[in-house]
Amino acid sequence: MEFNVQQLERTNLYQLLVGCILPRPIAWVSTQDMKGVCNLAPFSFFNVMSVTPPLLGISILKQASERDKDTLANIRLTGELVVNIVNLPLAEAMNVTCGAYAPDVDEFELAGLARATSVTVKPPGVAEAPVRLECTLHQCLSFGHGSGAGNLVLAEVKYIHVADEVWRDGAVDDLALQAVGKLGGDRYSLAEPAFSLARPV
Template identity: 40%
Template sequence: MLSIDPKEVSVGVLHGYLLGAVSPRPICFASTVDSEGNVNLSPYSFFNVFSANPPVLIFSPARRVRDNTTKHTLENVLETKEVVVNIVSYAMVQQMSLSSTEYAKGVNEFTKAGFTEIPSSFVKPPRVKEAPVQFECKVTEVIGLGSEGGAGNLVLCEVVKVHIDEAILDAEQKIDPFKIDTVARMGGNWYSRAKDGIFEVEKPLRTLGIGVDRLPMAIRLSKTLTGNDLGMLANVETLPSETEIATFVSQASEPYQYLITSGDENELHTEAQTLLSNGKLHEAWCLLLSKK
């Protein structure tokens, strides 16, 4: 394994490793204005949501590594204490990338990138009409993390108004992850399209999983079952009862009967793995416990 002391490599090299590893990162498409009302629009991937009560987003316009200068966005939020955080969908990504060009101060990136300005309700910066979600925010604090190139500046944004395109909502008025079609930053020039990699993992909130340490040793030390498989198996409160296992065996298909009576352990674990991949956790457990 490559081990790195941050103090022994250049900031540029370290920056590359950090961004390549901490990914995908959501994108804050920040619209701001300066004290004279000049509009700026720029994307930042040092960004996330950190609180729901109060609703707080944080993004970080870092000092440029090459010459230690600051971004217009940072200068604007320090002057006016307001920002609109626009969420970026796949349909916007090329225009958004264009807006990251380092235009001179006073140049409106809405115009350069071809986005549509729409007025906000409670803050001066305009919203991006094309964005599926727009957060109007008051900047409560800016925390500088250093004075050298590459140092971040945490912009704490309290959300005062949320605008959501109804086209991205499902029947329950929740945001549909496929419809919102967000993109995220990876390392280098790479992006990730969220809906192409979506999968569902049930949160262990309603149950207390038995834990990997309580799995039968043959399962825990399996040469076939992966860490993901063990995590799924361990996220049950109780194991199937003897009655449930007996019922499963009595109703098992001929291939399963063979696995239970004559198949080797690896074959059994491979079939259980298939059941797990199809969301059949109870059946996987019954199969694993049916072989004595």
């Protein structure tokens, strides 16, 4: 099949892109508004962008209503967020939090999740998450207009929490982590079975 993206409807282009680029890691982002209301939502347009400085990239697409998603609005307002890594036991709770809820809805309560007090930022993390990365906003870049336009949040990592059960021999054990990745549609995957390839010298 061949596709000229200029001739595709937005929905078809989205489905094609997310069906090709996979599995995508999930940033389960917790934020807090100025009134202290917490927000928690997953985003699969996510990865490491830089090590020096330590930057994560999370793209938050614009909604059809043109209103910023609560996560993006909170990040722009406070400059703080926590990226929680989703593992298999948390997959269903993560799915609960991806709904389009009103700004005053606390997704921690909705999904029955405990809050973990952060060290360097105000938003709490997901206490049950095997990894939590406390971040501040480094830069936000906006692309395009209308539904599906991207807002790339570059978040600088300030503090990292790793659960003892996934830390082995001085590194995060990917098998113990059981990180969940996003596929196309409603499908998810685990990062296994894994294989190794030695890098060329």
